[in-house]
Amino acid sequence: MTRNRIVIVGGGFGGLYTALNLCQFPWTEASRPEMVLISDQRHFLFSPLLYEFVTGEMQSWEIAPPYEELLADTPIRFQPAQVRGVDLAQRRVDLGKETISGDYLVLAVGGETQRPPIPGLSEYAYEFRTLADAERLRERLRQLLTGTGVVRVAIVGAGPSGIELACKLADLLGNRGRVRLVDRGAEILKTFSPFAQEAAQKALEQRGIWLNLSTTVTEITAATITLNYKDQLDVLPVDMVVWTAGTRTPAWITALPAQHDDQGRLVVRPTLQLPEYPHVLALGDVAACVDENGQAIPRTAQAAFQQADYAAWNLWALSSGRSLLPFKYFHLGEMLTLGTEDAAMSGLGVQLQGSLAYIARRLVYLWRLPTLKHRLQVGWHWMMTPWLDWVTTLVSNQR
Numbered sequence: 113m114t115r116n117r118i119v120i121v122g123g124g125f126g127g128l129y130t131a132l133n134l135c136q137f138p139w140t141e142a143s144r145p146e147m148v149l150i151s152d153q154r155h156f157l158f159s160p161l162l163y164e165f166v167t168g169e170m171q172s173w174e175i176a177p178p179y180e181e182l183l184a185d186t187p188i189r190f191q192p193a194q195v196r197g198v199d200l201a202q203r204r205v206d207l208g209k210e211t212i213s214g215d216y217l218v219l220a221v222g223g224e225t226q227r228p229p230i231p232g233l234s235e236y237a238y239e240f241r242t243l244a245d246a247e248r249l250r251e252r253l254r255q256l257l258t259g260t261g262v263v264r265v266a267i268v269g270a271g272p273s274g275i276e277l278a279c280k281l282a283d284l285l286g287n288r289g290r291v292r293l294v295d296r297g298a299e300i301l302k303t304f305s306p307f308a309q310e311a312a313q314k315a316l317e318q319r320g321i322w323l324n325l326s327t328t329v330t331e332i333t334a335a336t337i338t339l340n341y342k343d344q345l346d347v348l349p350v351d352m353v354v355w356t357a358g359t360r361t362p363a364w365i366t367a368l369p370a371q372h373d374d375q376g377r378l379v380v381r382p383t384l385q386l387p388e389y390p391h392v393l394a395l396g397d398v399a400a401c402v403d404e405n406g407q408a409i410p411r412t413a414q415a416a417f418q419q420a421d422y423a424a425w426n427l428w429a430l431s432s433g434r435s436l437l438p439f440k441y442f443h444l445g446e447m448l449t450l451g452t453e454d455a456a457m458s459g460l461g462v463q464l465q466g467s468l469a470y471i472a473r474r475l476v477y478l479w480r481l482p483t484l485k486h487r488l489q490v491g492w493h494w495m496m497t498p499w500l501d502w503v504t505t506l507v508s509n510q511r
């Protein structure tokens with residue numbers, strides 16, 4: 113008996129959750145397809161909690177569990193490989209040394225950090241997107257903190273990643289930190305609500321974070337950053353520059369012979385199918401999707417997570433002759449971490465700030481972690497940490 117094969121490329125919010133959702137359908141032994149998840153990393157990354165890894169509030173096993181563990185009790189086969197291209201018509205995926213074909217193909221490889229051609233950016237600026245990026249950042253901070261002087265950090269991009277990282281680093285560095293946030297736009301958190309903008313502004317001010325808006329970066333060196341404000345150049349000494357501005361679509365996705373939007377993303381129907389290739393679906397950051405109600409879908413984990421429900425259903429429907437469902441996006445709200453034990457969240461008519469928002473954000477993310485087993489492990493660890501800290505303090509005080 114030959115089974116249908118579903119090949120999912122990319123193991124993030126779009127790809128992994130599609131794969132896990134697929135396992136929930138009542139396949140019979142005869143109808144169950146072979147499911148393959150391909151990713152270039154061996155672990156999933158829950159990026160909204162990457163800040164907590166940098167500050168040491170969370171550990172890598174919590175935010176980046178290996179696929180081997182997540183998929184252990186499922187029929188999904190994980191294949192670690194970097195995809196180099198796809199033949200959409202044949203649904204054949206190029207893995208370098210080999211190829212793999214599927215009856216259905218899902219593209220969910222996410223975005224990359226945009227790197228404009230600014231002198232020194234590639235050589236000296238730190239990115240903040242992957243676990244490896246966060247590890248490099250952590251190591252650099254550790255080195256800087258072993259010295260005695262002030263630690264000067266410039267973060268480029270006043271979107272959510274830049275704001276959240278600035279607040280977390282300001283709290284981590286305390287009175288040794290000098291944190292600066294730079295953005296070429298005239299406001300922070302351009303796509304967020306006034307509530308989130310005000311909460312973030314307040315958090316930046318409370319922490320003494322310098323904000324340079326309407327300012328462009330013209331050069332980065334090992335020890336300086338050059339800023340241009342109204343044609344006035346300012347060369348500032350800096351110990352670390354973190355680049356969080358902009359997301360771009362991977363070049364091999366933009367090169368595929370399909371319809372793209374002006375950001376190179378794959379245009380999909382509301383059912384997440386590529387118009388010319390109905391057996392190929394795309395979701396998450398690589399998909400240019402307008403949902404059934406005409407809403408353009410943002411590049412967020414929230415959107416990819418919701419699309420994964422529809423992608424799984426539509427794969428099940430395609431395999432079993434059922435009707436496909438057009439994606440309907442439901443904006444649940446906004447959440448921002450604004451430093452240690454501080455956050456802002458709004459949604460479903462509720463607005464919260466401070467420690468209550470911090471706890472609520474953690475609980476929402478705990479619920480969103482993949483697999484019940486992983487949620488229980490992380491939840492248990494969070495519950496036990498205060499006790500373990502207390503016991504450690506007690507023991508060290510008695511020595």
Ligand SMILES: Cc1cc2nc3c(=O)[nH]c(=O)nc-3n(C[C@H](O)[C@H](O)[C@H](O)COP(=O)(O)OP(=O)(O)OC[C@H]3O[C@@H](n4cnc5c(N)ncnc54)[C@H](O)[C@@H]3O)c2cc1C
Pocket residue numbers: 121122123124125126127150151152153155156157159160161162193194195196220221222223240241242273395396397398411412413414415416447
């Ligand atoms: C630091 C940070 C914080 C964020 N915080 C939030 C937040 O709080 N809320 C929110 O809604 N969104 C947040 N986002 C955005 C969110 O992470 C993305 O929108 C979301 O991850 C998109 O899901 P995706 O499945 O398209 O891509 P991803 O989750 O990025 O997954 C892509 C997967 O594909 C793999 N991959 C990439 N290229 C290849 C290849 N060539 N071959 C094989 N595998 C490949 C990657 O390793 C990865 O596993 C944040 C992003 C970052 C960087």
